[in-house]
Amino acid sequence: MNNKGNIVLIGFMGAGKTTVGRWISQNVNMKYIDTDDYIEAGQNMTIKDIFANYGEEFFRDLETKALEELCEGCSQTVISVGGGMPVRDINRKLMKKLGTVVYLKAAEEELARRLDGDDKRPMLAGQDLRKRIHELIMQREDAYLDASDVVINTMGMSMNGIYNAIEDYINDGGR
Numbered sequence: 161m162n163n164k165g166n167i168v169l170i171g172f173m174g175a176g177k178t179t180v181g182r183w184i185s186q187n188v189n190m191k192y193i194d195t196d197d198y199i200e201a202g203q204n205m206t207i208k209d210i211f212a213n214y215g216e217e218f219f220r221d222l223e224t225k226a227l228e229e230l231c232e233g234c235s236q237t238v239i240s241v242g243g244g245m246p247v248r249d250i251n252r253k254l255m256k257k258l259g260t261v262v263y264l265k266a267a268e269e270e271l272a273r274r275l276d277g278d279d280k281r282p283m284l285a286g287q288d289l290r291k292r293i294h295e296l297i298m299q300r301e302d303a304y305l306d307a308s309d310v311v312i313n314t315m316g317m318s319m320n321g322i323y324n325a326i327e328d329y330i331n332d333g334g335r
């Protein structure tokens with residue numbers, strides 16, 4: 161594990177970053193921060209309202225600022241980020257500085273099942289869900305791979321199994 165002992169969870173919307181991050185913090189002695197929660201608390205506004213009032217670029221700037229702040233003070237923390245975080249070069253660098261970056265993957269049809277009916281994710285609003293998921297994954301996959309130290313295909317895995325896979329990677333020397 162890198163010397164700050166942080167784990168950074170990345171991946172597409174619905175991949176389980178927030179769920180896995182929360183599970184780890186509840187079952188292992190690590191703190192937990194979700195950058196979406198961190199941004200919402202800082203702005204006193206939901207992600208949906210931030211997008212509606214100020215647009216995507218403003219939100220992306222807040223994401224970069226959040227990572228910069230977390231790089232200053234975080235240790236022994238699981239950090240789940242938003243699905244778009246790895247798209248900016250600077251964010252990929254900041255995440256590598258922050259900790260071991262884990263890319264959580266799930267099949268597109270499973271993501272669609274999980275995200276169907278969601279109204280909190282502006283990047284998916286008002287479009288054919290399956291098509292939108294596919295299109296965004298195609299745009300983002302290279303950034304996810306470039307950002308990550310390890311990829312975990314979570315299909316059929318329990319929370320415990322996902323955590324064990326992360327721990328195995330770190331214990332095997334990780335990064």
Ligand SMILES: Nc1ncnc2c1ncn2[C@@H]1O[C@H](COP(=O)(O)OP(=O)(O)O)[C@@H](O)[C@H]1O
Nearest residue numbers: 171172173174175176177178179180274314317
């Ligand atoms: N491994 C999993 N198996 C089944 N459902 C899951 C799993 N991970 C997440 N979910 C469900 O998918 C939805 C999105 O999960 P979330 O953790 O918010 O994803 P992310 O933060 O990656 O967007 C939630 O309803 C959550 O309960």
Ligand SMILES: O=C(O)C1=C[C@@H](OP(=O)(O)O)[C@@H](O)[C@H](O)C1
Nearest residue numbers: 172173174242243244281282283
């Ligand atoms: O993929 C994206 O661009 C986004 C993902 C969301 O987080 P989750 O991946 O946790 O849903 C949230 O940051 C915002 O709605 C934008």
Ligand SMILES: [Mg+2]
Nearest residue numbers: 177178241242
């Ligand atoms: Mg999340």
